[in-house]
Amino acid sequence: MDQVVACPRGHRYRSTVLSLESRTTCPRCDLADLICLAYGDCQVPPRGCRLLTFKSEPITDFGVLSEVLHLVGRYNRFNPTTVLSELESLFPRLSGVEIGREGSPVIYARVPYWTHQAVRWCETGMGTPLTNQHRHEIAESFLGAMKRALADELSDDGTTCRAWWD
Numbered sequence: 001m002d003q004v005v006a007c008p009r010g011h012r013y014r015s016t017v018l019s020l021e022s023r024t025t026c027p028r029c030d031l032a033d034l035i036c037l038a039y040g041d042c043q044v045p046p047r048g049c050r051l052l053t054f055k056s057e058p059i060t061d062f063g064v065l066s067e068v069l070h071l072v073g074r075y076n077r078f079n080p081t082t083v084l085s086e087l088e089s090l091f092p093r094l095s096g097v098e099i100g101r102e103g104s105p106v107i108y109a110r111v112p113y114w115t116h117q118a119v120r121w122c123e124t125g126m127g128t129p130l131t132n133q134h135r136h137e138i139a140e141s142f143l144g145a146m147k148r149a150l151a152d153e154l155s156d157d158g159t160t161c162r163a164w165w166d
Ligand SMILES: [Zn+2]
Pocket: 007, 008, 009, 010, 011, 026, 027, 028, 029, 030
């Protein structure tokens, strides 16, 4: 049975722990640890490992996105503060953002097919399908925002947009 658990940092999450003695970990802290290990060479002090190729699960909370991008830190022309300020107004219209590393920082933005897939959806049940035109506008907004955030490569495969910094 699910119950709500709080980690030592106060993040609340659902868990299927059966008793207080059962071990459980916090998904938000685990994600932060993953980012710190993947960008181990960029941490202060530097960590003993890194993952030059990895991608997170989709992030649907702007606070979590902000925390993990700041853990990546500045990387050549990649500046987490600039990326976040360019992304903030658009973020609720996406269905999630994946953070990764392809040698250097990469961000994938998922463009929703249905209104209920968007981060900002707070009703219950099914929404309505987005038109191709509407989806194209969301994709173009993301690519424009990441261009202003000085991304070196921008692409859109129709489902997911990619921004990569050299
Ligand atoms: Zn936590």
